[in-house]
Amino acid sequence: xxxxxxxxxxxxxxxxxxxxxxxxxxxxxxxxxxxxxxxxxxxxxxxxxxxxxxxxxxxxxxxxxxxxxxxxxxxxxxxxxxxxxxxxxxxxxxxxxxxxxxxxxxxxxxxxxxxxxxxxxxxxxxxxxxxxxxxxxxxxxxxxxxxxxxxxxxxxxxxxxxxxxxxxxxxxxxxxxxxxxxxxxxxx
Numbered sequence: 001x002x003x004x005x006x007x008x009x010x011x012x013x014x015x016x017x018x019x020x021x022x023x024x025x026x027x028x029x030x031x032x033x034x035x036x037x038x039x040x041x042x043x044x045x046x047x048x049x050x051x052x053x054x055x056x057x058x059x060x061x062x063x064x065x066x067x068x069x070x071x072x073x074x075x076x077x078x079x080x081x082x083x084x085x086x087x088x089x090x091x092x093x094x095x096x097x098x099x100x101x102x103x104x105x106x107x108x109x110x111x112x113x114x115x116x117x118x119x120x121x122x123x124x125x126x127x128x129x130x131x132x133x134x135x136x137x138x139x140x141x142x143x144x145x146x147x148x149x150x151x152x153x154x155x156x157x158x159x160x161x162x163x164x165x166x167x168x169x170x171x172x173x174x175x176x177x178x179x180x181x182x183x184x185x186x187x188x
Contacts, residue, residue, distance in 0.1 A: 008020050009148060025145060028142045029142065
């Protein structure tokens, strides 16, 4: 799962990354106008329209005996996405550990165990008040999604630009421009 996410973020499969990135940004942008329940129901209705039409098409092919009656989504139906008892326990333990760590850190910062860390936390909270006035949480989430998908591309481009082949000829120096002629001002 982690490898698939990294492939998406680093644009290793351009088609899938483009679909996921566009879907995320459009979904988050639509949350500005509509509620989350409305957006979720419209997405599910769109998926149902596509799957129902494909299912009817395959059923028609089966009736006309052009297809042996294969369900178009059988591989998705056969996929077992359930968690075993061991995986469920591990997942719950990880979530509980993350929550406990967050509570411990917030308690440490709020009750000033370390003065420097608490001052940094106060400064962060103060800056976040200004960010909160300028934007809302959804805007920040959209900006974060765009940053996550675009920073690896910018980094890769910067790395390519920094590597210079040794066989490339050095560019010729540009001669300095001639000095501008000074005009005499006319006096009356």
